[in-house]
Amino acid sequence: MAKATTNYKPKSASDITLVPTLTDFFTSWPSGWKGALTRQWLLFFQSLQTWARPQTFWRTAGLVDLTAGADIAQWVPAQAPGTALRVDLVLRKPITSNLVVTIKQNGTPLITCTVDAQVVPGKVLTYTQFLTSGAIAQGDVFSWAISSSDGTTDPNGVATLTLLWR
Numbered sequence: 080m081a082k083a084t085t086n087y088k089p090k091s092a093s094d095i096t097l098v099p100t101l102t103d104f105f106t107s108w109p110s111g112w113k114g115a116l117t118r119q120w121l122l123f124f125q126s127l128q129t130w131a132r133p134q135t136f137w138r139t140a141g142l143v144d145l146t147a148g149a150d151i152a153q154w155v156p157a158q159a160p161g162t163a164l165r166v167d168l169v170l171r172k173p174i175t176s177n178l179v180v181t182i183k184q185n186g187t188p189l190i191t192c193t194v195d196a197q198v199v200p201g202k203v204l205t206y207t208q209f210l211t212s213g214a215i216a217q218g219d220v221f222s223w224a225i226s227s228s229d230g231t232t233d234p235n236g237v238a239t240l241t242l243l244w245r
Contacts, residue, residue: 136161138221139241145178145228152223161244163213166206168192172237173200179227182242184219187211192240196229215244 136159140152166182178194192206221242231237 133161133245134159135164135243135245137241137243139239140182140221140223141236142180142223142225142238142240143234143236144230144232145174145225145237146230146232147225147228149224150222151225154220154222157215157217157219157221157244160217161215163189163209163215163242163244164207165243166190166192167241167243168194168204168206168238169202170194170198170200170238171235172231172233174198174229174231174237176229177227178229178238179225180238180240181224181226182240183222183224184211184215186222189213189221189242191226194238213244 136157138155138157140155142152144151168180174194174196176196178196179191180194181191182189188210190206190209192204194204198204223240
């Protein structure tokens with residue numbers, strides 16, 4: 080067999096990372112070994128790191144007007160499938176009454192975030208209690224609703240919500 084054969088079988092329908100089964104693991108073995116891996120093995124191990132840390136996706140809504148409403152910000156699509164992880168919310172301005180924001184997925188509530196009026200601007204609040212399983216498909220559309228607030232407005236933004244999934 081050739082030195083660079085792999086465990087790859089062409090009849091397989093799934094993606095398989097090529098494992099260099101007959102490639103020398105070290106650049107020098109065993110006399111004078113300094114522990115240096117060959118380039119092919121380095122690339123293989125780097126590909127495993129990619130699998131261990133899947134890409135995280137996000138969508139953000141910047142809220143400039145906290146007036147209650149069923150459709151208060153731009154709709155944004157999910158660029159990839161995955162499962163919802165959390166929502167991070169940060170106030171830029173102080174509020175005088177509780178803020179209740181719902182993120183909708185294809186028109187159905189995904190998560191509701193309540194911000195107490197006592198929260199200091201600049202503090203990141205994290206929400207993880209989703210109303211559904213949190214499954215997200217590529218092309219799902221997110222919209223935003225405010226059911227309770229003090230109506231604060233600022234052209235530079237009052238609050239920002241970021242939905243993260245992987």
